[in-house]
Each structure stands twice: as structure tokens, then as C-alpha cells.
Amino acid sequence: MDLFQGFPKLHAIFFSEFHPIQGPKITYAIPDGFIYSSSSSSTNSNTSIPLFCKENTLDFDAISEYVIPKPELCNRLVIIGTKKYKVMGYPVSIENSKYKRNALIFNLCFVFDNNADSSSYEQVVTKMAFILKSLEVESNFLYNSNTKQSLQNIIEQLLEDLNSYSECQIPINEIYSINLKLFPKYPNPEEVHDYQVPVSIINLNKLSDKYWDLTARRIIPYINGVYPIKRIAEVADVDITLVKITIQHFLYYGCVKMVDIFQFSNIYYIKPAIRKLLKDEEMQAQCVDFVVKQGRIPPSFAKIFSLYCSLKHGLTIKEWIKENNVISYNIDVRRLILFGVIKGFLQRVHKYPILPNQYQNSLIDKNENEQFIKKYLNGRHHYDEICTKLSYSPKELDEILKRYSGIKFIWK
């Protein structure tokens, strides 16, 4: 799984607005002197004390047209890259005749490293823009120069808190307060299928409470690493689409992983990632612990490893158990396979039945399910999928498919 690498460092926050006479300008910037404006440098009182060397500062004039943009660009999230930094802002424009140019345009911008992954800040920047906008509309927060001054402190605290605690809470007045929290952004989960089995990685029972989503609470007891999604929907009496959505939610937060239905007719092969297991002693101990039958003497890791290594294409679990006398080692075969699949060094080989075109009408005796099955015999659907859809066991499906002459199987 992807590892979350922490939130990007926030270098600076600055508040910029369109001044009726001076045009776009920086009103407040934290840290001081981080952003310079070559045209209005004379107005800066502290130019004598350069806090940052020139290449570390940000030239406001170069990007001003993206910070205080034309109306078309207002009220959108705008990110502009410079050589060293990435500036994320959400320009807001409020039209009202009380302003000198009939409109107030302002932007609270956040500055990151150019190559930082700032996606987790997008919501925060947008929310801050909304907060300032409603503060201004409802209580003239920016119009009134007294309250506007407090923005300097707010920005300072924002920068400090977001960098150190990834969240912040700033009361502004009796009605408003700023509540921000950074959330990591994960990639969207993959689609889940009826025939997949969710396995919980963490204890969902402990984690959930009565405020959780109803569907989630209903299906959690059935996420046992054995039931496929279709079965969960049946036993929990929940619509299958709802189950899928819930499982996807769990997937997004990394609570569950999807594996195959365990059957003794399954075939697995070893991926090169198994080297990782050999290097990681902690994982080895975990593995031995996980696969041993409860209360029995555990086998040595070397034995488990050699058992893993003997899994290969063309060898079903059933044959493998027989060949290697697996029974004698106190091993729970299902858990052994599960461990390998979850750790990513075991890969299932699926069986795809395919009926070549010239044999399309070769069925020996007609059966009520014939039309149903036939549409799955194009090489795009594997046994698990067909069995789950039509509620057959693999053995039953084998029997049915025997009646089709010319059928071929592809193992992938």
C-alpha cells in the first residue's frame, strides 16, 4: 500500500488584495520579508534587514496576476508554480458599491516547495477563502481596518499550527472561529467485485461505535476473511451495492484488503517479492504465528518458506497438500495462503473458460442455464466470477462445462 509521507511543509502564508490605487499588493505576509515586490520595495520598511537570501524569497510581481487575477479566475482554486515554490490560493471577489472600485478582491495564499505534494492543503485553502468571504460579507471583517489588523495574527498562528500540529483552531469573534485540520489524500480505491473476500487488517469491531454508518455496522461482523461480498450481502441482508460502497470506504482508509475466495482447487504462484519475507525477521515471526493451528507446536520458518516455494503454476492447493504432506506441520492452509496474498508475494492463477467460435453450438444436451453460462465463456470471466454469479461450486461448473466439447481453459 502507499505510505503516507506526511504533510508538506508550509513555507509562508500571505494575504494579498487589490488596492484601489496601488493595485495588487501584499497586505500581510508571514514570515516577514519572505515575499518581496520589486515595484513597491520602497514601501517596505524593513528592507534593511534581509531575513532571507534573495533566491529563497518569492517575487510577488511575477505572480501577481495569478494572485489577484481577472474576474474570470476568481472564486476558483489557483495554483501557480515558480522556480522554487508553489503558490496555492483561492482568489475571492466581492462586489459591493461600498468598496472604492465597487469590488473587493483578496486572496490568502499558501506557499509550498515546488515539488511538494500539496493536495491535502487544497481543502484548507478553499475553506479559509470561504471563511474570510463570509466574515467580510456578514461583519465587514476586512472593510473595517481594526478587525482587518487581526488578520496578521491569524496568519501567524495558521502557519505555526498547521506546520506543527496539522490542525488549528482560532476563535475570531463570538460567532466565528477557524477550525482546520489536514487530512491525507489517498488514491481512490479500486472497484470491488462480488466474488472478492474482504479481510480486515485492523479490528473493525473495536474501532466502530454506535455513530458509525448503519450499513458499516451491520456488515462488520461478517467481514471474516472467508465470506465473499455476495455472501456478506446475503447474510447481513443488505443490498449488495451498499456493501460494495462500504467496503470501498474501508479500502480507502486501508482497513481491509481484498483477497480471493479460498478453495482447494485454487492455484497460486510465488512472486519475486518473497525475498522481502526472507530479509524481514519480524515478518517471519508474524508469519509463523499467523499460520500455525491454534495451540499446536509451530513449524520452523524454513519449513513454511519451502512450502511457499513449492506453490507454482498448474498445482492446485489440494495436490500441493498431498505432495508436501502439509497436514503434518500443524499449519492452517487457508491462513498460510491468506498471509501470502495479503503480503503480496502470492498471486492467484485464475481459470478462464473459453469456448472457441467454431464450437458455439456444440452443447450436447440443452440445459436451462445454458444461455446464461455461454455468455461468460469468452475468456473474460474466470471461475470465481462465474461461480459467484451463478451460485455454482467450482466442481459443479467443471461438470457443466464438460458437456461443451471444444472448450479451452486459460490459466492466468
Next chain:
Amino acid sequence: MQLLGIVLVCYSSRGHQYVFGYPTNPSYKSTATIPSPKVPPINLINSINYSDNNFQVQSDSYTSTFSEAYGSQQHNLSQSYQHIHSQQQISGSYKRNSDISIKLKSSKEKIKNSYKTDNNIIMNKKELNRELNLKPNLVNRIKESNLNSNKNTSFSIAHNNNKLNNSNNEKNINNDNGKSKTNGNLKKNSNNHSHPQIIKDGRNNNNNHHNQQEKFLGYDTQFLADILSPKSALCDQKFQLTINNLTFVGHPTLINSDSLPNKSNMLNRYLKKRINNNLEIDKINSLNQNNKYAHLITSSPTNSHYNSMDNSDTSCSDDENTNKNVNYSKNDATNLTMFHVVFIVKPSDDKSFDNEIDKLYNNVILKLSHGLQHEQRYRSYIMKQTDLILSLKDESYEDSNQLMDCILCQSSLARDLATIYDALISDKISHIVINNSVDLSLQIPPSIPSPDEGSDILLTDEQILSNDASFPTLRPYHALLLLEDPEEILKSFPKDPSPTLVELIQVVTPMQCFEELQSILDCSLSHIYKLAAHLVYWRKARIINVISIRNVYVISPNADLNKLPDLCKDFENHFPGTDLLSIFSELSIPRPFSSIIPSKDQRTLYLEIVTYFLRHNLVTQLHMYLYLSISQEIKKRVMFNQSSSENDEFSSSDNSSIIPNPSETSDIENEWIKALAATQPQAESLFLRLVPYFTGKYHVEEIIFRENLTRKDLKIILSKFRNELITILHQ
């Protein structure tokens, strides 16, 4: 990441302009503001004719630097390997040239500027005189050198020469009161300019009905032109702007970006010094200097387009027309200050988005922008194409599709951009020749999995160390699998491919390893590696293990079974009488490929079938890897030898262990290995030699190659130490 479109915007005297957007074809709204009657600056050097020959050489050598800097040699199809050395020399000399021509150009700029200011009569009269004192000198030298070169190259256009002479004469006459002369010239130029302007006015009037809003991806195009024309501080570097859910990536390019202020100052100072010193004393020196300049001015980039323009236009037109033409182009060319080809992409969710943007930028945008910049400099290509596209947009069309067809038909730049877009969205290589001169092959390079490992493997230490993780390591026992027919590949080559490369493509088969190829092609292994890497980079080939009937193949986990019906048909055409599906179902069990070949005389046919499968990514080869495990028995033996007790360790029935890294063993592990080897005295030494390879990192072929063994040797080891060696089969 999803590429949504490519947009070209530029900044000229007419302001920010949206020129062209592909693929959506918006109806055109005339955004061109009527150019204010602007007095074109006089350009002394513009009127000088110089040898086209010189220019040609220059441009060629530029191309080579260009491709060397941005596509490494081995990656550029247009590069022939044989010629790399000579090209490097040329490019070296070019670099030197360009350095100096920058200086020169800045002096020219200085002159230009001085006349601009002169228009407002701000300029110091003294200074102006100084400039003019120097210039005629320069110009004369240039003239001389040009006349010489013209003789040599038999290139001359009477009209231009006349003009050159005239202007020089004028210069000489007006030497003392330069001001009045320039004024006169200014007037003349502005008169000339009035005509094109009227035409433009007419254009705009004709097309009032086209004033509906033009949109590209939902944005007003004028708005796009504005936001995609950043200030110069953001130019000549990567530009990345994200608005809501769209990212705009480009490389805004300033046309005169290389006139560094420092250098122009230096030259200026130098020139002033020259004048302040007694000219008489320095006469000989300065003569040499000027000669040097004269030679270099002829290759000054920004002016060459006037020349080529004249070439194409003057052949059959009268004087007046040519004058107009030249002046018109002069005006626009000097005003085009920035162009920006922007790629609009929709970000994907995953974290690699920035990475993908970088790939797009470095491999496509940067190369394209530099190529275009080069063509703009030498032949004002962008300017001409921009004018062409804009004028096409001004004409009336039934709908935007027809307009797009027309633009694509007439504008080579638009065609190139469309080609790039089409290739990028289908993940292919686009091959374009900008303005028939800059040869570019653009692609986002594929990430290439090594032939020996699955694509999803974690990087091993070795790969991290070799720091070129995107390329598989090449080994002498690897082979090259061409992904297309050799004739197809040869056809796609540029005109002068390396002869070795051509030969390689003609002779290579996936049944030969690189080592064998070496003797066939009679060149070094590293050279073959380079050629192979080159072909892999440009998606013409893949690196595989030599195809042999001993190999074990199974269906690849990445095989796309959705394409199966088409593949079946295609397969039948290639190999009549065989059935793809039957062979496929044979491949479900890992076994040597020879066992599914029905008879000996079909061996070649089946080897070709495997080649076909590998080409289409349908099968993958399984390799045998080895691990070493030490059984309890051996441990006991070691223990008794050492006679240091602690027997309770053996209480459990099974206590074997695996040696994770046999090359760095502990003392006790060493003892075990030695004891194990001693059990098979005939194979003891060979076994000990091979122990470091039993880490699961080296497959059998690699071990055989590294230790120079035969398969039989290894077989002996495998059978003798059957119980201790754990074998494993995977990609």
C-alpha cells in the same frame, strides 16, 4: 493523467493572442486589436545580406546541439551513432559561435534601442555620433566579407545587394549628421507600413459576424491567452498553473531571451573604450576584430529570417512589393516577444501526478519549445504560422470543424501540434519535423520492466545502486525482440540512420543473444547495448531472454484477454493451421516449451509462435531461483564436531533454517555450509563456488553465465543437493 488539449498563445504587438487550440475547434473570435501605428525601429544589420551557406551550416549544427542537450544521444532516432563524434565537434564550435553572436546581437540591440530613443530625441547626441562613427566601419567590413562569400557560394540577390549598397552609401554620407538620416529612414518605414495596416483594418470589418465568444475547454480564449502569458519573470522556465481541476503546463519562451544584459553592457563598454582610445593606434587590431565580427554577424540568429523571406519572395516581384513585404515582416517579427505552447492536462488522483507532469515537460514540452524557438529565431517560423492561422480564422467558415480542417491543411505548426496531441493520447511516438528543418521525435518514455523480473517487484539494492532504474540491466545472454517487422522499423527511420543500427535490425533475431550478435555485427558489446537501449527507448524493441525451447513459458498475468477474438484471427493469419487457444491451454503448466511442440520439424514454427506471444505480451518466461536451507542433520553434525554442547536446541523435531544471504554468512553458517558440501565430495568445490548465488536473486541462466558453467554442471548440483536447495519458479 489525461491530456485534454494543446494551446498555442503568443505575445506580440497585438497583445496576448490565442492562436490555436487542439483538438476542440472553437470558432474564432477576432481578438486581434488593431495595431497602433508604430514606427518600426531601424535595424542596421537587417539590411545586410549575407551568405545563406553560412546560415545553413549554423542551423545544422544547432540541431545537433539541440538534440544532444535534450535527448540523450542514444535516445534520438535522428542521431546516427557513427557520427556522434563529429557532431560533438560541430556542436562545440557552434557553442563558441553562439557565445559571441550573443554579444554581437546585444550590440545590435543597443543600436536598435538607441534609435528607438532617438525617435523621442532623448539620446545623447554625442553618444549617437560615436555609435555611428563605429557602425559604418562595421558595415563595410560586413559588406566586404559578404561579397567574398557570395562569390564563393554563387549566392546573390541583386535586389538585396543593391539595397545593401544603398544603405551603406547612405550611412557613409550621413556619417556626420546621423540624426537627420535616421529620421528620414523612419519616415520611409512608417509609410511603408501603412499599407498592411489598412488591410488588417479591412479584415476586421469584414468579420464582425464572427464576434461570438470563442471557447476552449470552457474558457474564453482571450482569457486563456491572458493567463497563459506570464510575466517575463516566469518565462523561460517551467510553467505550471492549476485552476480548479485543470493543469496547464508549458514553457513560455521569450524570443530574445539570450540577450543577457550583462553581456550587452560588456560589449558596450568595450566599444566605448575602443572609441576613446585612439582609433588610429588600434586600427590594425580593430580591423581584425571587425573582421571577426563581420564573420559572426552573418550568423547572428535573429536576422536570418529576413534573408530567407527575401529569398522566397523577391524572385518575381517588383521592388515596391518586396519592400513592403520585408517591412511588414520586420514589424511583426520584432514585435513577437513570447510564444507559449501549453499542454492542458487533467490531473489524476494518484501521487505520481507531479512525476508525470515532469515527464511530459522534460520529454515533450521542453524539446518542442526549444525546437520552435530555434525556428522562430532563424526563420520567424512562429510568427509566420501565427499570422497564417489568424488570417485563416478571419475568413468566414461554415463551422469550426471546417476551420480546423483548413488550419490543419495549411499550417504546418498546427499540424505538428495535432500530431503530438494524437500521439500522446494514444501513448505513441510522434515524429515531427518543425518547419522542415528541426527533426523531433517526442514521447513520454515508457517505463521498462526488466526481462527477468515482474513489473511489480520492489527495487533490489542492485537496481538502486545502478540509479538507472527505468532501464533494465543488459546482459550478454539477453536478446533483442523487435516489436515490429524490421521493414516497418527501417521505414520509420530518419534519412541517415547509423549503418550499424540498420544492420542490427536486419540481422537480429530473438534466438540470438547479444554475445552472438557481437561477432555477427563485428562491433563492441557496449555499442550493441547502446543500440538496443535506443530501440527500447523508442518502443521498437524489448529486451528478453533468448528464446529457446528449453525455456518455461506461462500465460502472462498482464495478458489482455479482452483482445482475444482479434488475436485469434491475427494469429491464424500468421500461423495457418495452428490454434491459439489450444497452445494457450497447453501453457497452463510450467514445463519446458519443447514438451508442447508436437514434432521435431515444427520446432521453428513454434519458436516463431513464442516470438509472436512475447511481442504481444501474452506469455512470460519463468525462471528458476535457488535458496539454500540447512537441515537439522547438518547442524547436528557441525555441533558434534565442535563438541560444544547445548543439545536442547534440537528438542523440536524440525529445526532447519534458511541462509538468507550466503555471501555474508556468520561463522556458524559457514560451518554448516562446509559440512553440507562435504556430504557430496564429487561436487564439493563447485557447490561452494555457487553458494553465493543461492539468494533468490539470480536465476539459473544468470548463474550459468556468471560462472561460465554448462547446464549439466548445474543439473548435477541440483540433484545432489536436492534436499537442501529450495527451487522457486517465477518471472
